[in-house]
Amino acid sequence: MSELMEAVRAGRTADTLKLLTGLTDAERRLHLPELKELRKEMRAVPWWESRSERISPALHLAGAACQTGAAAAADWLAGADMRWRQAPTESVLRALEHRDAGWLADVAHRLARRPVSARVPYPLVSGLVARAGCEVPVTDAYLVGWVQHVGGRWDESKVLDALRVEPHLAALVAGLFTLSDLGEVRWLLEDGPHSWQSALLTLARDGVLDRAFLVDACVARLLRGGGPTDHRVFLPLLTGLALGREEERERVAEWTALARDAVSPVAGHAQAVLASLALDGELTSRQLAEASEGLLFRAEKKLVRAQLVLLGKVLAREPGTAAELLPVVAQAFGHEDAQVQERALKLVERHAARLGSLEELGWAVEQLSPVLRARAATLPGITVASPEVYEEVLPPAPEPVRLRPAPETAVELAEEIGAVLASADEGVAAYERVLDGLVRHAHRDPEALREALGPVVANRWWATSDDTHWPRMDDMFGNGRYGALGAGEGLDLLLATLQGKVSTATLLDAVRRGPNEHECPHAGLSRVFDARLREVAYRLRTDPLPLLLATPTWSTGLLEPADLVARLAEYRRLGARVGAADFAQALLRVRTDDRAAAEEAARHARELRTHEGARLAHLLSAGGPVRPPVRRRVHGPRVLLELGELPELVEGLPQEFHRLGGPVSVFTERWCGHWDHALRRHWLAVLPERRELVAVRLLHDVTATAVDDGRGAGVLPLLAESGGPAGEAVHLCVAYGLGARHAEDRLAAVDALLVLAGRGQLDAAALGADLGQLVRRGAVKPQRLADSARTAAATGAHATVWEILRHTLPVLCADLATGRPEASAVPARGFGDLLAAAADCAERCGAHGEVPHLAGIAARKGSSRLVTEARRLRAALASQALAA
Known part of the structure; x- marks a missing residue:
């Protein structure tokens, strides 16, 4: 065995480096077969063994130094099997320093092109770049390593000093704006007293960085988008650059695109810039109309209302813009929020005389809620079709599929x-x-x-x-x-x-x-x-x-x-x-x-x-399955069910099946290893005609989607499609799912609700009453329930949703109207959203009657969303009652 191999096998990294420096390239190549064989041998050694920890650094160093080609050297240096047991960077650089600059540059760029997950040490690549004197590789891996190297210091005030002495500063800063994923370094780049943002702004003020380039790069990156929180890095940087009015005016097209399509904080900034330009008379009516067309379709009601306010100011100041702006305002008639619709209608009513004929707005009027549509019909030139008799539209319930025979071959x-x-x-x-x-x-x-x-x-x-x-x-x-x-x-x-x-x-x-x-x-x-x-x-x-x-x-x-x-x-x-x-x-x-x-x-x-x-x-x-004895229990904010014993269910079955007939208590151990949600569909197939028994056992898991912001309501549509009576447990599961934290879980609960309704198995009164109690106890947030109600109603099930909410609202209205202590569990803002969903359903399906205690809320002073929507619902029910 050669002296070099003895040093490598003994794990003597320092001796390995000394021996390598004395070898010619030809002599190094002669050691490659032995080094490769040792590497193969080490792959079978568990990483936690001391032998691996001792030998790997020396092997990493010797293998890289003995490679002839740049590609082979880069592969050896970045090998996954030695990623956590590498030689010191300075030792590797010394072992390679005899190579020519072109070879070193090739290795550096090959290492930089590796994915970020390869964890190639930044000091190694930057050291190779410095020794080669080559162009810096602006890749994701290199940029992430650079940011972590500069910004990962304990003293954040050193960031600015480190950037000042960076020889490739302009190229690397430009790369930051094209970095595909900020996940590894976002926390370093975000704002702070000694952050990268403040450092870059200082360098721009001092002329070290081109300020115009930073402005263009920020806008381009915000237009491109990226991760959901990338704007936290680039938007503060853009605002910190303090654009002048001329710079803002040059980028009207970019602000328009950002206002229409960017994430909400970026859209809000772009809208503010456009509003300032518009109020200063530096936007044409066509430019304002183009920006408004996209903004008025956004889901954020705050942005939509702000844009309607801006349009109202422009229309009041410049009456001649009515022909171009009022058709854009009318697009808000299709917004899901009735208050937005009403604001837009008020604008049209206020400036209708300036438009002359309103016939071209007829298509938009049809999108208004029934009450607002009747109001719009009084405008000159507007013809509204006679309202059709409401007909409930429920999606067809899924039909079970017959299994095909087992494969023949x-x-x-x-x-x-x-x-x-x-x-x-x-x-x-x-x-x-x-x-x-x-x-x-x-x-x-x-x-x-x-x-x-x-x-x-x-x-x-x-x-x-x-x-x-x-x-x-x-x-x-x-x-x-x-x-x-x-x-x-x-x-x-x-x-x-x-x-x-x-x-x-x-x-x-x-x-x-x-x-x-x-x-x-x-x-x-x-x-x-x-x-x-x-x-x-x-x-x-x-x-x-x-x-x-x-x-x-x-x-x-x-x-x-x-x-x-x-x-x-x-x-x-x-x-x-x-x-x-x-x-x-x-x-x-x-x-x-x-x-x-x-x-x-x-x-x-x-x-x-x-x-x-x-x-x-x-x-x-013997007949149908036995009805399970169920008892309702309150456990913290949760309403749960307990199941009595059912020995007749498993009579004559093997011992492994006897737990199916055992009781289920709220005090049963809740921690378990059944974390695989995909397995739940197979549990439903264990008792396909007794879904209540399965629902009781799944109930606590489903409650976590609303109470603990967990996941797990994906099983609800399958529960609704299963067989047997849909009793208390099934309906409680759906109720919690409708108030789930995650939109995907709420959507699954809406699917289950519609399946039950389509199969004629939905007890709307029971579900509504359960929802009222859950909201009152704080287990379900009214805003989430309102979102689920809107989603279900959007399928055409307005009457079904109203029938549910008709039994939910009295409990909540009673607490708010009478000032009971329980009212603190009903957020006024969220309850306003719920009332809005109920009012929309009542208007569309022609519901009439009276909701107990609703009049007390509607009689309150002020124009908060809660009071406004309570008045709207009361008016809808009263008008339909008169019509009936």
């Missing part, structure tokens, strides 16, 4: 298994279909199945694992040491079993003991799903099942009784032993609500003269 099955494994959100239909196909082909021809699955399982973690880097398969899938299996883990268990990766003893122990999991509300559902998968895996090894009895007929998990009878008949013909968990799951899935089909299937089941046939016949003849 092993190759087709392997392709579908690969697709399910690649999916992050396995649907019940696709999952159950490949599960049944895997069992059938394993029984029919296991060797052909293993061969077909070869490419699919080649890269699965368990197929390439060893005891050094991964837990033993016996530990992962057996011995009860881990929690219940997820959908993807369950499929991996079956595939690993087929490939001989799990011992029979482990599979048997897993079936006997089950998973080690916390006692939580989900435990009963997850245990059933888990028990069936473990049973199937054990039978694959010992006595393969010919087919699965519990494979559902429909995508909701429902199993037609005739299908189950036919499968039991096939088991009897083959003389096969039925899997206890598979049969129990089939009994929970079998459809009983079609009594004629159930009785017919029960007769055929008895004719089988088997234990399973008799058990199925008894279930089908």
Whole structure:
């Protein structure tokens, strides 16, 4: 072994550098094969071992110095396997200093082109650039490294000093404005007493940086957009540059584009600049109209109202602009906020005489709310069509999809298994279909199945694992040491079993003991799903099942009784032993609500003269599912449900299923390992005709979307599509979802609401009353509920939404009107939004009647949104009552 290799293997970095400096290029190249072999050897050593920590820096240094080509040297220096155990930067630079400038520049630029995630040290690249005397590489990785190097110092006042001595300052500052992702350095660039922004402004004032360039670069970056908070870096910098009036006037087109399309703070700044120009008479009416066209369609009501105020001032000062500006004002008639519509209508009414004919505004008037539309009809030249009789429009409820038979060939099955494994959100239909196909082909021809699955399982973690880097398969899938299996883990268990990766003893122990999991509300559902998968895996090894009895007929998990009878008949013909968990799951899935089909299937089941046939016949003849005993409890801000015991649900089923019949309490342990939201759709398929039992177990999770700003309402549409009565638990889940923090969760709750309404299963009075109590207790914020109400109403379900809110508002109005202490839980601003949504629905669907205590709020003095919308709702209900 050479002296150099001895030093590298001993981890003596300093000696390695001394030995390298004395070698010629030819001698360095001779060491490359040994260094590459050592690198390959070190890849198998865990990173936490002392050997890796000792050898890696010396290996990193020697390999880089012995490479001949620039590309190979850059690859070695940036290698992911040595990223956290690199040689000191100064040592690397000294080892490479004998190279010519062109070679060093090539390496520097190759390293700079690496992604930011490669974590190439900035001092290394900048050191190579300095020694090469080349042009600085303005790449994302280099810029991020530069900003972190300059701005990551403990003394932030040094930022300005560091920038003053930067030899490539102009090029690097220009690069900051084109940096694709500020995520790594945003906190360094944002405003502060000694921030980059203040440093750049100082350098611009001192003439070190070109101020005009900074202005153009800021505007261009804001136009380009980027991350949702990138404006926090560039907008303060732009305002700090204090543009003069001439500079603002030169960029009218840019301000217009920013006002129309930029994020709200940037749009607000651009609007303020345009407003100042307009009030000083430095904008033409055409330019003001172009800017207003985009602004009046923005969702931010503050911006829209400010623009209407500006248009009103210009119209009052310059009457001749009415022909160009009033049609633009009329575009606000289509805004979702009724107050915006009314402001726009007032402007049109005030200046209508200057326009002459208002016929061209007829198209816009049709977008007004019914009350405002009737008011606009009094304007000269406006013809409004007679109002049509309101007709509720509900989206069609989704229909369940019948599962296709299992794939005929092993190759087709392997392709579908690969697709399910690649999916992050396995649907019940696709999952159950490949599960049944895997069992059938394993029984029919296991060797052909293993061969077909070869490419699919080649890269699965368990197929390439060893005891050094991964837990033993016996530990992962057996011995009860881990929690219940997820959908993807369950499929991996079956595939690993087929490939001989799990011992029979482990599979048997897993079936006997089950998973080690916390006692939580989900435990009963997850245990059933888990028990069936473990049973199937054990039978694959010992006595393969010919087919699965519990494979559902429909995508909701429902199993037609005739299908189950036919499968039991096939088991009897083959003389096969039925899997206890598979049969129990089939009994929970079998459809009983079609009594004629159930009785017919029960007769055929008895004719089988088997234990399973008799058990199925008894279930089908017993009638529908038992109604669960439910009790409502208040727990903090939450309204929750407790479930009583249902022993008849699991009578005669295996022990693993008994938790389904156990009680659910608000005091049950809530922490658990069931974090995979995709698994919930499979829980619904465990009890496809008893969704109330599933909803009670999911209720606390759904409450977190509103109370704790969590996630997890995505299951609600599937809950609405499931079978069985939609009772208290289902409606409470939807109520919390409508008040969820995240818009995606609220949208899922709206979908569930519309599905229930479309299926005729929505109890609007119960849902409305629940929402009133939840808002009153602070569990649901009225602003979020208002957003959900508007979203649902926008589909055409105005009457449905009004019927819900008609039962929500009295509770809240009573607190506000009477000044009860509970009124503090009802924010006036948010309640105003809710009243606005209710008023819009009432106007559009022709509702009439009276909301208790609404008159007391409407009679208050002032013109706050709460009072204004209360008056609007009262007027809408009164006018419709008179019309009726």
